[in-house]
Amino acid sequence: MDDSDEALMARIARGDEQAFRLLARRHLPAMVGLARRVLGNAAEAEDVAQEAMLRVWTHAPRWQPLAALRTWLTRVVVNLCLDRKRRAQWVDLEAAGEIVDPSPSAGERAESDERERLLAAAIGKLPERQRAAIVLTYSEGMSNAQVAEALDTSVSAVETLLVRAKQNLRRALSGVIDEGE
Amino acid sequence: MTLDELQILLDSHGADPAQWPAALRVAALSLIAADTEARAAHEATRRLDAALAHYAKVTSDDETAAARVLTRLAAPLPRQDRAWWRWPLVLLDWQFAPAWPRVAALACCAAIGFMVGIAGLDRPFEGAGITAAGRGDIASVVFEPEAISGARP
Numbered sequence: 001m002d003d004s005d006e007a008l009m010a011r012i013a014r015g016d017e018q019a020f021r022l023l024a025r026r027h028l029p030a031m032v033g034l035a036r037r038v039l040g041n042a043a044e045a046e047d048v049a050q051e052a053m054l055r056v057w058t059h060a061p062r063w064q065p066l067a068a069l070r071t072w073l074t075r076v077v078v079n080l081c082l083d084r085k086r087r088a089q090w091v092d093l094e095a096a097g098e099i100v101d102p103s104p105s106a107g108e109r110a111e112s113d114e115r116e117r118l119l120a121a122a123i124g125k126l127p128e129r130q131r132a133a134i135v136l137t138y139s140e141g142m143s144n145a146q147v148a149e150a151l152d153t154s155v156s157a158v159e160t161l162l163v164r165a166k167q168n169l170r171r172a173l174s175g176v177i178d179e180g181e
Numbered sequence: 182m183t184l185d186e187l188q189i190l191l192d193s194h195g196a197d198p199a200q201w202p203a204a205l206r207v208a209a210l211s212l213i214a215a216d217t218e219a220r221a222a223h224e225a226t227r228r229l230d231a232a233l234a235h236y237a238k239v240t241s242d243d244e245t246a247a248a249r250v251l252t253r254l255a256a257p258l259p260r261q262d263r264a265w266w267r268w269p270l271v272l273l274d275w276q277f278a279p280a281w282p283r284v285a286a287l288a289c290c291a292a293i294g295f296m297v298g299i300a301g302l303d304r305p306f307e308g309a310g311i312t313a314a315g316r317g318d319i320a321s322v323v324f325e326p327e328a329i330s331g332a333r334p
Contacts, residue, residue: 013261015261017258020254020258021251021254024250024251024254025247025251028247028250028251029239029243029244029246029247030239030243031247032243032246032247032250033237033238033239033240033243036242036243036246037236037237042242042246045246046246046249046250046253049246049247049250050250050253050254053250053254054254054258054259057258057259057261058259058260058261058262059261059262060261061261061262062262115232116232116235116236119232119233119236120236123236134233134237135237137195137233138230138233138234138236138237139237139238139239143200144193144194159193159194160193162192162193163189163192163193166192166226166229167192169229170225170229173229
């Protein structure tokens, strides 16, 4: 049986819950990770991923395969994250201390990897659209054109976001990345 | 290409020359080959790219969180949105396997309809509905003189 995203979406459009759970299992880890990196909050990231998958279910009968499902889903997740960021003020990571993560191993790993913690903190301080551009480029492996589609903007705007984001990261991490290798 | 232009290229497209626009690739590679600062900038971008890629990859935490979300999705799912103009399409969403009995039934219906139409079984018998008045010549009613006065219309 064809279990491509498009075939599963066709089954979901007919109300097939098993196809929905198969699709969710396939995309949820990446979508939760994407939301966590954009939001900087693991619990909220789970809520966003759940909401995004429920949108897949409810909108499936109206879904048109104009773009890859993954691109559409990424766009939904990023928009939900940016909406949340607009509603709630970003908690300054230095003021908040360690990044809170419910999983038991996360704290230990963050302590053992100071460089990664600093990088996460620096990314956390980026303006939200710069952060979204960075996360989409490096976690989803998207081209600038795909990032532009996900953020509903132009390719040149994405390039500007990336340039500014990396300038900010270089300033925040001066010496850290170079020392790491 | 200047160093600043190279840095913008590196920041917007990353350190991998395969991702650079073809029009800029040769000039950028030439500058990197010729200039120590350019080479250092390229190397720094490569390290930053590697760190960002490592930061952004899916972790076991993400897998655990995804499993939690999947458990939450086990609850009864909400009603799906269906556009009103798509409702008629539901009627067309037939499963045509095996199709031949349905096609045969449709062909039989069409053949019976054709035979009924040819034989005229759908029309009433012509003689039954005609009255005596209907059988008369209409011109004789309109143009004949009146029997008493002899007046013509």
